[in-house]
Amino acid sequence: MDQLKQCPDKPNCVSSQSKTEYAKIAPFSIKTNLEETKKHITSIMNNLPRTSLIKNEGNYLHFTAKTKFIRFTDDVEFLIDEPNKTVHIRSASRIGYKDFGTNRKRVEFIRNNW
Secondary structure (H helix, E strand, O other): OOOOOOOOOOOOEEEOOOOOHHHEOOOEEOOOOHHHHHHHHHHHHHOOOOEEEEEEEOOEEEEEEEOOOOOOEEEEEEEEEHHHOEEEEEEEEOOOOOOOOHHHHHHHHHHHOO
């Protein structure tokens, strides 16, 4: 896999591979190999409440995160580009139009713990 799904035309998604300005967010830099990076991501995600690993395949990790009050499910995906020492991320709400900044805040929490 070399590309994450594009964000929908709604303000409830952020992605480091977004082509739309409102959804853009910076990718993460890495200094280790694929397996160590996956372990690091999983460790950070395990510290987020109501978060589960759904898929771990090759250079791709997919987690779900449930929102605190209404328990909506969000998808958090990571695409590790080892040759370019980059991790792309996408965090998106499955339903609704707005997320009130939840996905962007989640990615910034991950970045702060990177």
